[in-house]
Amino acid sequence: MLASLGRSAGRLLRAGSGATGLRHASGGVHIPPRYRQFPELTRAQVIRSELLSGFMWFWILWHFWHNSDMVLGHFPYPDPSAWTDAELGIPPDDAE
Numbered sequence: 001m002l003a004s005l006g007r008s009a010g011r012l013l014r015a016g017s018g019a020t021g022l023r024h025a026s027g028g029v030h031i032p033p034r035y036r037q038f039p040e041l042t043r044a045q046v047i048r049s050e051l052l053s054g055f056m057w058f059w060i061l062w063h064f065w066h067n068s069d070m071v072l073g074h075f076p077y078p079d080p081s082a083w084t085d086a087e088l089g090i091p092p093d094d095a096e
Contacts, residue, residue, distance in 0.1 A: 041049075064071060085092070
């Protein structure tokens with residue numbers, strides 16, 4: 001126990017002496033930054049994105065077609081031709 005305490009204290013003292021723990025990960029930037037330019041996509045990325053967006057629209061339109069009540073509601077739609085001018089807030093024609 002005393003030995004492990006001594007090793008820990010030694011590490012702390014060495015770390016405080018100016019050793020910054022500099023890491024050398026890979027040597028540079030993986031993707032060089034390009035200001036105001038679109039990234040270059042590979043053919044595989046384009047095909048995957050087209051397939052994914054096609055499946056997304058299929059999913060949306062399929063469920064809208066088969067479960068449209070989830071979006072439009074479960075109530076009967078009112079007949080707008082049955083509404084009166086008073087209900088719509090339209091003043092009478094003779095009032096000016």
